[in-house]
Amino acid sequence: MVTLSEENYLKAIYHLGNQGDDAVSTNAIAEQIDAKASSVTDMIKKLAEKELANYIKYQGVSLTETGRLTARSVIRKHRLWETFLVNKLNFSWHEVHDIAEQLEHIKSEKLIDKLDDFLENPTHDPHGDPIPDKNGNYTKIKSKSILDIETGSQGVLSSVKDSSKAFLKYLNKNELALGDTIKVIDFEPFDDSFTIETKSRTMTISREVAENLYLSI
Amino acid sequence: MVTLSEENYLKAIYHLGNQGDDAVSTNAIAEQIDAKASSVTDMIKKLAEKELANYIKYQGVSLTETGRLTARSVIRKHRLWETFLVNKLNFSWHEVHDIAEQLEHIKSEKLIDKLDDFLENPTHDPHGDPIPDKNGNYTKIKSKSILDIETGSQGVLSSVKDSSKAFLKYLNKNELALGDTIKVIDFEPFDDSFTIETKSRTMTISREVAENLYLSI
């Protein structure tokens, strides 16, 4: 039995440490989870005790195979629930994270499998992130940040790196949505800004925004 | 802020004590919640401290108006989720209780309102129990247990008093479902059994079963 809190830690380690492969620092987890470093040390010990994590004092923590699979199962639930909230209940993509953060901890294999079917086995959540299948497998759409795309070429907005409410609301305000075709028109070295063109208009975005928009070519 | 555990206690007191009006004994709650009496005493004190319950030592506990509304809100969530599980995810009515027991604690007003709309504002859950509205109001379908119905008359199965897995599976096996028209054909005083007639067949049921079937005339 893995507790709600343990699930949150596993997810944090997974995301911070390249799917749990790389060692993650106590402080990094503390910031992500919004807890103190001492609390994180305690929890890490418990995860190691349960063989969900590999931990060497002062050397950071990574996930065992079981830990990784558990993390993926939580992520699967999180992303399926987000998809439900947006596709079925008509939430906007900036409203769903906090609710999914709760729903991801509901314990029932059957529930999540039936939800998956009900949603017609979606492969990506409302933020363009891939949804792991029952076995934890998924394939990420090959895409590049606008930072790494040559001027003149175009692609389809397939995911956003930052899923914070603030960024998603910025995109809503500027009528940028997943699936939109975006062409990179110009790069301005003075302030590192980009000019992009969408179906409806041409606009300038900051480096910070460009960095978070991923296009598939 | 009312915790998950507090919500479960409020619900128990509500159900055991005539919507929280009557004083409920410590032992009765302990049995319902599956906890020890001493734990119940502790929690009751907390609820009284938060002004969710009225408590006099050795005299049992009832709900305050706030406590009652909170209980109804949890019941509303429970029954809406059960409806979702049966109507949208195709669960059978005997499988949903335990999952709803978890889902009822998800915190989001907006979620439950949108779920309500998505389900097209159902008035009753899969067991025939009424679903309170946003304000905690509901009207119970007027119905009578088969025990209290005269031989020869008929009605529509509108709810089941016992929602246990065992009883619901018995009904499934015997092809009895909400909405079925049932006619009470005979009463046998020897063993208090009843003979009933449904669209498809005539069958004999025990007193214990009859007691749990509610018909609206």
Added chain:
DNA sequence: AAATATTTTTAGACAAGGGTAAAAATATTT
């Protein structure tokens, strides 16, 4: 290579929720 700064761990405390065992209060029998 020291000195200093930062990170991580340890030690000790606390609140929530639950349990045991014994004491106190209330109910039921005799």
Added chain:
DNA sequence: AAATATTTTTACCCTTGTCTAAAAATATTT
């Protein structure tokens, strides 16, 4: 009205998950 039985409460204890403050280890500067 006692005696006995049952229920409820109290007094402690335990686990989970968190925190603060201090100690220890590791990193970074000088």
